[in-house]
Amino acid sequence: MDRRVSLKLLGCAAAVAMLGFGSSAMASDAKTMTVVVKEAGVPWFNILNQGLEEAGKEFNITTTMVGPAQADPAQQVKLIDDLIAKKVDAIGLVPLDVKVTAQAVQRARDAGIIVITQEGATQENKTWDLGLMSSQAYGEAQMKALAREMGEEGEYVVYVGTLTTTGHNQWADAAIAYQKEHYPKMKMIADRFPGADFIDQSSKVTQDVLQTYPNLRGILSMGSNGPIGAGNVLKQRHLEKKIALVGTVIPSQAEAYIKSGVIRCGFLWSPKDAGYGMVALARMVFDGKKIETGIELPKLGVAKVDDVNKVVEVNDILTIDKSTIDALIKLGL
Amino acid sequence: MPKHFKAFARRQEFWLAILFAVLFVGLSIARPNFLSLQNGVDLISSYAYTGILVSAMLVVLVAGGIDMSFAAVATVAQYAALTVANSWDIGWLGVLLIAAAIGIILGVINGLLINILGLSAIIVTIATQSVIFGLVLTATKGQDIFSLPGWFTDGVAIPFHTTLDGYQYFINVQMIGLAVALALTWFVLNRTNVGRQIYAMGGNVEAARRIGYNVFRLNLFVYGYMGLAAGLASIVHAQYNMSVSPTALVGRELDVIAAAFLGGASATGGSGTILGVVLGIALVAVVQNGLTLLGVSSYWSQFFTGIIIVVAVASMARDVRRRWYDNPGAA
Structure with a gap:
């Protein structure tokens, strides 16, 4: 280690290269x-x-x-x-x-x-x-968690950042396909909603969705601000036990929500x-x-x-x- | 009375009011829960930030200016006020005072630059937006504030209605903020000397100057008022979000500016009313809310929102053309 450091200090780049050559077969x-x-x-x-x-x-x-x-x-x-x-x-x-x-x-x-x-x-x-991770595995992992939290039945919605955010929509495609194949009692009740890039937009979408679909049982968000915005609304209305909230989250941002059980399960790489x-x-x-x-x-x-x-x-x-x-x-x- | 009605019927507000009424009645019939108290509370809470800013933007537009920097100003105000609140127990008053002071100072700087440089407001405020936002990102390293004091996230909750099964509805920070901003702006524009001078300046700045209005001071007031509103709106927004992010506001300025134009504020200054902007925001809010309630796919909702704006703007264009026809040169 010392020898390497001193070599570097001397700027003997050539020597470094030779060292590499000399013993390239050795593990x-x-x-x-x-x-x-x-x-x-x-x-x-x-x-x-x-x-x-x-x-x-x-x-x-x-x-x-x-x-x-x-x-x-x-x-x-x-x-x-x-x-x-x-x-x-x-x-x-x-x-x-x-x-x-x-x-x-x-x-x-x-x-x-x-x-x-x-x-x-x-x-x-x-x-x-x-x-x-593959988009498919990532989407499927999130759907598996949502299905587990919903007891594999009921209505759910999916949030993405925008309808054209490539990553989010690929994950959502995989998640929805997996649900259709494995959880026939679950139903995506409306097309995916944009807004998951911002807390306020996610809150607004969640309010509208709750008005429209009173039997909603699950929310899956691909953007990391989605679970926060949705979580604020669920917490305010004391709906965290009724509605399972799962999605991509940043741990430090979601700490209070995970610990209080408002966000049931989060994912990241x-x-x-x-x-x-x-x-x-x-x-x-x-x-x-x-x-x-x-x-x-x-x-x-x-x-x-x-x-x-x-x-x-x-x-x-x-x-x-x-x-x-x-x-x-x-x-x- | 018919004469008054005829005058009103020529205004942008009239067409907005009709469009709004049609949507309102239609949605109420199609989806009874559109009229529910909860939906009303939701709508007001989620549009309070935009509403507060639109009311101040009206003042700026009436004065013949525009401000593109308010979101950056709001970002500084909320970040600074709540960083302080996380370290010291300054309470609601402290938070509001810090945010308001920062807003006013930055707004007045905008006003000074516009006055002194004599450049168009859009150029000056795009530049200040960039400078302010750059500084915020550098100072905060882009880090969000995730935890805020309990008294802040709890907010204000004054119960005003209890349902039979015991569910309570509360007046919240967002409602209070929006009501104060709308009332104050109405008062300033319609009941004060400054308000009349702002209309005059927006209509014809040279004429206003020759009458003896202090255009320099009026501009400081107008941009200072926009800054104040940005400061207050930022606190309302942080309370709604229950967190602060330096990147949550900048880049979404067009929502505010579009609602002001939709409400009939003129891009060339001198006209616009608080009733108009209230209808403008209400229309945008109800369209988006209604589309979801009707179960319209998200893929379509942008399309319908666009259609509504085109209809509103077309009615405005017709209106301007007719005024031109009635009284050439005055539109």
Whole structure:
């Protein structure tokens, strides 16, 4: 470790590269990896960095995280070019705009650097992308929780941010399809409602929905402000026992609602696991492991591998309820 | 009486009132729970923030100006007031005073810039909006405030009706805020000297100046009033949401401006009434509420909301054209 630090201080990038060459066949020889995130200093990526550091220690990879001061894809390109000049062994990338970063990623690959992306399944030229969850699994997990809380019967509604928010609507599609297939006694009583990006709009939608459908038994929100706005209304009207509220939530925002039972169950994915997984995946590539469906990523579970699009997908969905929320908030989520 | 009626029939408010009445009666017949007390309480509570801002926007539009920065001002006001309230026990009065003071100061800054630079209000306030919002995001790092003092989230609850099965209805912060804003704006525009001067300035600023009105001071008042309203509306909004987010308000200014125009406020200044804007908001609120109550798919509701606005604006255009015909040059 000391030797590596002093080498870095001297700026002996060439020596670092040689070290990498010399013993590339050996498992867990020291490597360097720098992850370029969307924006430096925001809470989400600070937590991602915790995952990088943890996995870095475990897999003998020196990790650092960099990111533009403002979410700007051109700045990401500049950072990648700097890293190519520095001759790191691996670059992690959470791309802002896959088109803008495509050329820089190619330059990195040409220089023999492996590139692991996250939230970048469509990034061209990458080595692998790590997907923490499929839209389908995420939507289904939320529907399963809603069905459990509703006793698998009754009327429910679904909220999305807007009717064109891609992620929300894909999750909603999966959730609704799963309900139709598995819970015939449940019924989506109206088309999905927009408004889940804002607390006030979600409250308003909830008020209107309660007026219109007095037999409502469940609300499923894909946007994270939806459960808060709906929860405010349910709490005010003392309807939290009658109506099951489930959806995507930010733990620190939803703490009081989860603990009081207004929000029965929440879902999210973990930036810490994202960081951890990127490093773990990089180590597998360094070690020359064959990456194929069924391979197990430490902590994240068994992966499904799409060899054409170069995507490694696990199903690492966070469930937020009374038993898990304290630990998640402590993590900084 | 017929003469008065004829005059009223030519105004935007008349057509709005008819449209509103048609919707109101139609919805009441189709969906009896449209008329329920709960629905009324819901509607007023959820449109209070917009309503307070629209009433102040009316004053700005009547004065011949416009303000695009009010949402950023409201964001600063609610964030600052409730950050303080989370650390010190300042109570409702303290929260309202801080929010109002911040609103007035930022509003007056807008007024000063518009006066001194002589640029159009839309350019100046888009710029100040950007500056204020940028500072807020930097200072807060985009973090929401999730927990607010208990006395604040409990709000004000004055029971005014109890049903047979013991369910109570309350007058809440939102209703009080909206009523105060509408009453105050009506009073300022119709019963004060300043109000008459604002109409005159909006109608013809040069004429107002030559009569001897202090246009500089009037502008400070108008934008200060908008700032005050933004401050108060922000508190009403935070209480409704039970949390504060620096990104919850900015970007949604058009709701407010559209409702003011729908209510008959003129983009060129000099005209507009509080009755008009009340009808404007009521129409928007009832259309969206009604569409949900009727079970219309969300995919369609934007379409119908658009249609209603087109109908209202078309009636306004007809009205302006006829006034032009009756009295060329005066419309």
